[in-house]
Amino acid sequence: MTAVAPVRIEIIIGSVRVGRIAPVVAGWFAERARAYPGLDVGIIDLADTPLPQDLGASPATDEFRERVGRADGFVAVTSEYNHGYPAALKTAFDSVKHEWRSKPIGFVSYGGLAGGLRATEQLRQVVAELHMVSVRQSVSFHQVRKRFDDQGQTTDGAAIDSADRMLAQLAWWAAAVRVQRGTTPYPG
Structure with missing residues (x-):
């Protein structure tokens, strides 16, 4: 019996704001x-990933595309600014296509x-256009600065429960789709 490789999940930090x-x-x-x-978990901080605004080719874009392809x-960890998501996150989605x-x-x-829910709902439309599968469960923090202590922990029971449910859905979809991609190319 062969061991199954862990599911690779990349967490993308969408805000680059000071x-x-x-x-x-x-x-x-x-x-x-x-x-x-x-799960095997990585973090891509868009503040450290200088993707060009013109969506042109660059070493940062190539590296980002490779990481997206391997995942x-x-x-997506997203803030909500003016009822929307950060521009850096949209640039990241637009910088890669097939991956x-x-x-x-x-x-x-x-x-x-x-709690950023309007940004999430808008992003669901963006990722659908990219042929991604948006899991139903999400995590939301309203008045976020009041939700975390000095050690970066929260006692927000709803967020903790939502995170566990979302991880279960994400792991299920990622494992299932990885098997399918391994046998049949995606027809999109």
Whole structure:
């Protein structure tokens, strides 16, 4: 019997804003994901990934495309600015094409009273156009700066429960789609 390789999940930090709390939120989620059985978790911080705004070729774009291609699934950690998602996250989605296809994605959002849910709903439309599978469960933090302690932990029961449910859905889709991609090319 051969061992099954862990499912590779890349967590993409979408905010590049000065003073952002995104690394705290992503760090908390990554810790939960790394504890989930059968996952191999990486983090792509768009603040450290200088993708060109003109969507042109660059070494950063090539490296990003390769990482996206190797991943089995994704989690986008997104803030909500003016009822939308960050421009850097849209640039990341637009910088790659075929490598996104048929792969699942979950969302961890944060913001004011809406908790980033409007950004998540808009991103679901974007990823559908990229032929991605958006898992239903998401994680949302309203008034995010009040939700984390100085060690980057939260006691937000709804977020903790949502994270575990989302990871289960993401792992299921990623494993299932990886098997299918291995036998039949995606027809998109």
